[in-house]
């Protein structure tokens with residue numbers, strides 16, 4: 001167990017958060033003359049700053065307590081607030097693995113926090129021997145682990161994650177943006193066992209709401225309180241909260257789309273494997289496939305000229321392209337275009 005007060009930035013521990021009008025009175029019925037809102041219109045009222053209804057539905061779905069949930073303006077906010085809560089700029093560090101999601105690096109740079117990037121091993125797994133020296137370093141405050149990892153598509157070994165959780169004196173952010181696409185379970189239950197774990201998930205991928213910007217953090221209630229203290233008061237708009245609630249109400253649509261995507265992923269994988277220009281299709285626990293080709297830069301550009309946009313990851317994994325699973329028609333267009341290249 002970590003002592004949270006020892007690893008939070010002192011200014012954040014002492015911070016008096018902004019008390020919004022809706023903090024002081026949160027009932028639904030009343031004559032609201034407290035927030036200088038316009039009394040007319042449909043989106044005229046400030047949204048619930050704590051997204052209680054959305055959290056209640058998520059709590060039911062995930063079988064956890066509402067106090068263990070933070071809702072952010074996308075996972076990007078979950079990541080950014082972690083830096084702001086735990087890392088003194090210019091002094092303390094964070095750590096992640098490479099290749100992985102680019103936002104950890106950007107967010108670290110914005111917050112003036114050095115990000116140590118340790119290479120994953122040949123199987124894209126964490127090399128514990130390389131991590132060990134950093135676990136005891138009190139200057140390292142955060143470790144980002146992405147599982148399933150973007151762009152490699154694989155899950156990280158649970159035993160490695162648990163080793164880090166038990167031996168690290170800082171916060172582990174486990175990014176499970178793609179967890180819905182795998183048959184393995186989320187590690188969300190580990191928040192009851194490790195008080196230094198934040199599990200982040202999102203409505204942007206399997207729930208189909210990338211435009212709505214709704215990200216989630218699951219952690220013990222002390223960490224959630226810190227997030228609530230530091231976040232902008234109305235960080236998730238009424239439109240976004242409603243969009244997420246609607247998605248949760250239509251769980252059948254979610255499951256149907258998920259099944260379609262997983263089926264398409266299998267078809268796409270088989271079609272890709274039959275192409276001579278594809279040297280390897282990496283196993284994937286996500287909704288994308290990482291493929292190795294002869295010349296990724298060339299193939300990427302050729303596809304773009306046909307208005308087919310993939311993600312060139314040549315700089316992260318040599319000659320690799322990341323392909324999101326699209327609709328059957330979109331996937332077919334990609335395969336046809338690739339066939340014409342060879």
Ligand SMILES: *Cc1c(COP(=O)(O)O)cnc(C)c1O
Pocket residue numbers: 073074075076077101146150175177201202203204205210213214215
């Ligand atoms: C897409 C993605 C997210 C989602 O970010 P949002 O801000 O919630 O849209 C988070 N983490 C990873 C690794 C991703 O690839």
